[in-house]
Amino acid sequence: MKIVELTYPDKYPESSKAKCTHTINQPATGIFPAKKTTRSCRRVARMTVNGSPYCIQHAGEQALCHHLMVRQYNYIDIAGIDKAQLLIALYNKAIPVVPSYRKDTYVKEPLTVKEAQMYLDSTDGISFIREIPIETNLLGTSAVVDFYDARNGHHAFRSVVNEVKNANL
Numbered sequence: 001m002k003i004v005e006l007t008y009p010d011k012y013p014e015s016s017k018a019k020c021t022h023t024i025n026q027p028a029t030g031i032f033p034a035k036k037t038t039r040s041c042r043r044v045a046r047m048t049v050n051g052s053p054y055c056i057q058h059a060g061e062q063a064l065c066h067h068l069m070v071r072q073y074n075y076i077d078i079a080g081i082d083k084a085q086l087l088i089a090l091y092n093k094a095i096p097v098v099p100s101y102r103k104d105t106y107v108k109e110p111l112t113v114k115e116a117q118m119y120l121d122s123t124d125g126i127s128f129i130r131e132i133p134i135e136t137n138l139l140g141t142s143a144v145v146d147f148y149d150a151r152n153g154h155h156a157f158r159s160v161v162n163e164v165k166n167a168n169l
Contacts, residue, residue: 022058
């Protein structure tokens with residue numbers, strides 16, 4: 001992705017400056033129906049993104065969308081590990097997401113093997129278990145570690161996997 005800032009001479013006429021080419025859809029509201037047409041932003045372009053002129057706002061949106069589309073996730077190999085034991089270990093090490101008014105009274109209930117297997121059988125990806133964010137998929141031979149690590153610390157998922165591997169030796 002190439003982003004270039006556009007500069008115009010001081011006395012450059014406003015009508016001759018490049019305009020933002022971002023397309024805006026006309027959304028419907030509860031009162032007014034959606035218009036069938038779309039329109040361009042048409043603000044003065046201050047940047048080009050991959051050769052197309054954009055205003056500051058839409059250049060940022062384009063850059064963010066590009067970043068999210070090419071985002072590479074970090075995976076870890078979980079082949080040969082008992083998935084229920086791994087889920088229990090991830091649950092035990094995870095930091096709970098609890099509202100501040102419940103922090104004093106919150107008690108993390110232990111997760112049994114039967115409950116862990118139920119979670120694994122019922123869904124392809126696990127987001128939360130009892131206010132504990134897991135946010136991964138344990139069905140295959142590899143798992144995405146980014147979301148768990150974002151909430152629980154750098155390499156938290158990897159350290160849990162290593163603990164489970166060492167416990168099974």
